[in-house]
Amino acid sequence: MTRTAEQAWDFLQPLYAENLTDRLHVTLTYAQSMDGIIAGPQGQQILISGKDSMVMTHALRLNVDGIIIGINTLINDSPRLTGRADYVGEDYLATHKQPTPVVLDTKLRFPLDALLLKNAATKQGKPPIIFTGVDQRDDKYSAQWRQLEDAGAHIYTVGVDTSGHLNLEEVCQNLKSRGMERVMIEGGASVIKTCLASFGLLDAVVVTIAPTWIGNGITIQNPLSKEVSCFEISKYEDIFGKLTHSLVALNANVQQRAIPTIRSRRGYGSQHFELVGRQYDETSYISSTLCQEF
Numbered sequence: 001m002t003r004t005a006e007q008a009w010d011f012l013q014p015l016y017a018e019n020l021t022d023r024l025h026v027t028l029t030y031a032q033s034m035d036g037i038i039a040g041p042q043g044q045q046i047l048i049s050g051k052d053s054m055v056m057t058h059a060l061r062l063n064v065d066g067i068i069i070g071i072n073t074l075i076n077d078s079p080r081l082t083g084r085a086d087y088v089g090e091d092y093l094a095t096h097k098q099p100t101p102v103v104l105d106t107k108l109r110f111p112l113d114a115l116l117l118k119n120a121a122t123k124q125g126k127p128p129i130i131f132t133g134v135d136q137r138d139d140k141y142s143a144q145w146r147q148l149e150d151a152g153a154h155i156y157t158v159g160v161d162t163s164g165h166l167n168l169e170e171v172c173q174n175l176k177s178r179g180m181e182r183v184m185i186e187g188g189a190s191v192i193k194t195c196l197a198s199f200g201l202l203d204a205v206v207v208t209i210a211p212t213w214i215g216n217g218i219t220i221q222n223p224l225s226k227e228v229s230c231f232e233i234s235k236y237e238d239i240f241g242k243l244t245h246s247l248v249a250l251n252a253n254v255q256q257r258a259i260p261t262i263r264s265r266r267g268y269g270s271q272h273f274e275l276v277g278r279q280y281d282e283t284s285y286i287s288s289t290l291c292q293e294f
């Protein structure tokens with residue numbers, strides 16, 4: 001069975017029930033294997049999600065104002081960051097707006113041949129926003145800045161925190177001030193780790209965990225033991241338990257692993273977990289696509 005975009009969005013609705021008016025609603029979303037791998041050893045893109053999970057990702061993309069990624073993901077993958085009819089269907093696509101791509105790029109390394117710029121030029125996607133830590137007046141960056149703007153990008157300088165990374169709170173405030181209400185953060189590993197370590201930044205986490213062990217690659221956490229039983233997947237809750245909402249969408253024939261999948265928490269420290277878990281998929285559909293490289 002393949003989910004429709006409407007079904008996928010219905011499934012995600014509990015994460016968006018609250019009406020946040022004063023701050024940006026931020027969803028962290030990514031796909032990982034059971035051993036926490038999100039990309040190949042040299043950062044090669046790996047197809048981890050199954051078809052239904054991709055429908056969910058693309059439906060989500062079409063229900064947010066912006067998609068944030070780190071500069072390495074842009075350089076490695078040159079993603080499109082659009083919602084596409086292949087996954088959501090023409091009708092859904094026609095009735096939803098495309099998100100604005102947002103790239104975290106401290107040193108303005110954004111390549112001029114990136115697909116995001118080409119797609120913006122041909123109106124297949126919105127012009128990207130680049131957040132950087134450099135100053136437009138700095139001679140070292142002014143030419144690149146101008147070329148990127150000429151190619152359609154909007155560039156904003158934000159603060160750099162003590163780890164040398166862009167301050168994500170400031171990024172979110174900036175996007176909110178530009179009229180955005182909801183964004184999703186799609187990765188990669190470094191950005192995911194920053195987000196998971198920044199309690200208070202995230203409102204929701206949507207993770208696809210494919211029931212496979214990749215064994216070697218870019219990981220977002222210490223690999224669990226390969227002897228792990230199905231139910232030990234709940235170890236992920238150590239991380240997710242700190243979040244306001246979290247959702248684990250298992251994407252294949254792993255009913256026995258269908259532990260409660262949405263956790264909602266109000267007020268950090270209150271020890272109150274509200275369990276509203278649901279399993280996303282009911283049938284197997286993914287095994288033929290697991291771990292194939294693009």
Ligand SMILES: NC(=O)C1=CN([C@@H]2O[C@H](COP(=O)(O)OP(=O)(O)OC[C@H]3O[C@@H](n4cnc5c(N)ncnc54)[C@H](OP(=O)(O)O)[C@@H]3O)[C@@H](O)[C@H]2O)C=CC1
Pocket residue numbers: 029030031032037038039040042043044045046048069070071072073074076077104105106107109164165166167168186187188189190191192194218
């Ligand atoms: N399976 C999945 O769902 C996904 C997988 N991926 C994979 O992830 C891989 C890339 O991951 P990775 O190499 O870790 O790179 P990222 O895409 O996470 O980019 C990291 C870079 O972003 C910049 N950056 C700026 N601000 C921040 C911040 N606050 N926190 C973290 N980084 C920041 C830094 O570079 P600088 O200092 O130059 O600004 C940093 O080195 C790709 O191979 C891609 O295929 C990506 C997305 C989703």
Ligand SMILES: Nc1nc(O)c(N)c(N[C@@H]2O[C@H](COP(=O)(O)O)[C@@H](O)[C@H]2O)n1
Pocket residue numbers: 030031045046047048049053054057069073077078079080081082186187208
């Ligand atoms: N949801 C999801 N599942 C996977 O298996 C993935 N490998 C990814 N990767 C992310 O999607 C980006 C590609 O986007 P486009 O299809 O080009 O729009 C890639 O850069 C990762 O961010 N996601």
